[in-house]
Amino acid sequence: MNQLKNFSKGFFKENAVFTLLLGMCPTLGVTSSAIDGLGMGLATTFVLVMSNLVVALIKDFIPDKVRIPSFIVVIATFVTIVEMTMQAYVPALFDSLGLFIPLIVVNCLVLGRAEAFASKNNLGSSIVDGLGMGLGFAMALTMLGSIRELLGSGKLFGTAIFPEDYGMLVFVLAPGAFIALGYLIAFINHVKKEA
Amino acid sequence: MAKTESTLKNMVLTLLVITCVAGASLGGMYELTKGPIAAAKMAKQQAAIKEVVSGFDNNPGDEMYELTSKEGFVLKFFPAKKGDELIGVAIESQTNKGFSGNIKIMVGLKPDGTIINYQVLEHKETPGLGTKMADWFKTDKGNQSILGKHPKNNKLTVSKDGGEVDAITAATISSRAFLDAIRIAFETYTENQSSLPVASNTSTEEGGTE
Numbered sequence: 001m002n003q004l005k006n007f008s009k010g011f012f013k014e015n016a017v018f019t020l021l022l023g024m025c026p027t028l029g030v031t032s033s034a035i036d037g038l039g040m041g042l043a044t045t046f047v048l049v050m051s052n053l054v055v056a057l058i059k060d061f062i063p064d065k066v067r068i069p070s071f072i073v074v075i076a077t078f079v080t081i082v083e084m085t086m087q088a089y090v091p092a093l094f095d096s097l098g099l100f101i102p103l104i105v106v107n108c109l110v111l112g113r114a115e116a117f118a119s120k121n122n123l124g125s126s127i128v129d130g131l132g133m134g135l136g137f138a139m140a141l142t143m144l145g146s147i148r149e150l151l152g153s154g155k156l157f158g159t160a161i162f163p164e165d166y167g168m169l170v171f172v173l174a175p176g177a178f179i180a181l182g183y184l185i186a187f188i189n190h191v192k193k194e195a
Numbered sequence: 196m197a198k199t200e201s202t203l204k205n206m207v208l209t210l211l212v213i214t215c216v217a218g219a220s221l222g223g224m225y226e227l228t229k230g231p232i233a234a235a236k237m238a239k240q241q242a243a244i245k246e247v248v249s250g251f252d253n254n255p256g257d258e259m260y261e262l263t264s265k266e267g268f269v270l271k272f273f274p275a276k277k278g279d280e281l282i283g284v285a286i287e288s289q290t291n292k293g294f295s296g297n298i299k300i301m302v303g304l305k306p307d308g309t310i311i312n313y314q315v316l317e318h319k320e321t322p323g324l325g326t327k328m329a330d331w332f333k334t335d336k337g338n339q340s341i342l343g344k345h346p347k348n349n350k351l352t353v354s355k356d357g358g359e360v361d362a363i364t365a366a367t368i369s370s371r372a373f374l375d376a377i378r379i380a381f382e383t384y385t386e387n388q389s390s391l392p393v394a395s396n397t398s399t400e401e402g403g404t405e
Contacts, residue, residue: 032322062209063201070213077217081224088231091239172322 007128010136016109017140017181018188023109027141028177030100034157037145039093040100041138043082045131048110050078052130055118071114072105079104109137147180148172239316244273247303247312248283251275255285264383266290272384281306287316288380292372295319298328300376308385309345310377325369332373337361341374346381 016022026044031037054074062070083101086094094101104110113133118126149155152171154162170176199205237256244255255273262270271287283306289299296319303311315329332341338361341351352358353370362370 058213061199063199063205065201066206066210070209073210073213073217077221080221084224084228084232088228088235091235169324 003125003128006125007132010129010132010134011139012136012192014133014136015140015188016133016137017144018185020109020112022112023107023137025103026100026107027144028174028181030097031141031145031148031177032152032172033096033149033155034142034145035093036096037141037143038138039090040097041134041141043086043097043101044104044107044110045134045138046082047075047078047104048113048134048137049127049130051075051110051114052118052126053123054078055114056121056123056126059119067119068111068115071111071119075110075114076105109133144177144180144184147184148176151180152176243301243314243316244275244285244303246314247285247301248275250277251282252277262383262387264288264379266379268379270380270383275303283311284384286380286384288376288383290372290376290379292368292375293318293320294325294366294368294372295321298369298372298376300373300380302377302380304381304384307345308347308381309343310341312342313377315373320369321366324363324366327363327366328369328373331363331370332360341377346378347385351377 010016012019014020017024017027023044026040030040051071051074055071058070058074079102082104083094086097086101113130117129121129146156148171149157150161151168152173153167154160154164168176171180199209241256248255253274253276255275258274258276260272260274262272264270268289270289273285273287274281275283275285283303285301285303287299287301289297291297297317298315298320299317300313300315302313305311313332318325318328320326320328331339334340335342338354338359341349341360344351350358351360351374353360353362353367353374355362355367356371358374360370360374
């Protein structure tokens with residue numbers, strides 16, 4: 001398969017958030033600011049690449065019937081590694097992402113790629129796939145986070161754009177996540193139709 | 196290479212190997228990050244102490260002691276000294292009256308109980324509403340600020356409850372909870388003051404040996 005195509009599909013054609021609607025829990029939960037969205041996206045990307053890598057390596061040794069438990073253990077291991085590393089070196093980001101880091105384990109995007117792609121393709125393609133899907137996910141989360149942060153508190157990556165008093169609080173809260181995501185998906189679908 | 200057959204032996208072996216490798220790598224990672232995690236927590240605590248009582252030259256973390264409040268919370272006290280003189284105490288206080296869960300704050304009191312400064316350490320309040328407490332009670336606007344006030348001379352409850360502090364707009368419960376944590380810190384501090392190694396204590400030994 002064309003590696004470039006393999007990489008770029010995660011951003012638009014098969015974007016995890018906008019097209020596949022996978023990983024909705026962190027998408028809606030942590031995108032109250034752009035930096036949180038980006039941090040979550042990159043953490044997921046790391047887990048995705050590493051689990052795709054390992055799954056592609058060991059796929060031939062794993063009996064079919066214990067495939068899923070094996071993948072889950074691999075994923076959980078990398079998530080825990082990410083969790084400990086973040087706690088040690090970026091404690092501020094770890095505090096704001098909190099519970100959502102361990103929840104990467106059950107992000108269906110990660111297991112989905114392991115099962116649907118890495119267990120059927122070779123090492124190189126699997127890494128590229130993980131990187132593309134992960135960065136696409138990070139991009140989507142950052143976009144959603146930017147929109148919510150800008151509309152909700154008048155800031156972008158923590159820099160004030162307009163006074164906070166004019167912000168629409170609802171966008172920082174959970175309902176705003178649904179509203180913003182809905183409009184974003186509608187917009188992406190529109191662009192896709194045109195293209 | 197052919198796929199491994201799904202026989203019982205193969206499945207058990209595979210899972211065993213995978214979990215062992217996973218366990219070993221996690222154990223190694225834990226050892227690696229243990230130091231930095233502890234250091235990061237320590238740095239956060241130090242930064243909080245510095246923020247709420249400045250100008251000390253001892254290491255308040257070394258002289259930390261714990262006291263239990265009337266409500267049953269274990270509070271941490273960090274005496275801040277300049278030379279041998281006690282210039283303030285940083286108190287890690289908490290309350291369970293938050294809008295959602297516990298609120299943990301660090302508040303700095305002068306030896307007589309006047310509030311120097313505070314910092315919110317942990318909370319789960321609503322973003323955009325309750326979270327404003329991080330700055331609200333420091334802002335010198337109307338009757339918002341609690342800095343420089345004395346919980347005994349000033350009635351530190353929200354104006355809705357007859358006090359003299361303006362609550363955060365649309366977050367009265369969070370405001371009440373925050374002031375409750377301050378009250379707990381102050382009361383626990385003053386009530387135990389007589390039995391504690393306070394201003395006169397010049398030794399560096401662990402406090403709280405009452």
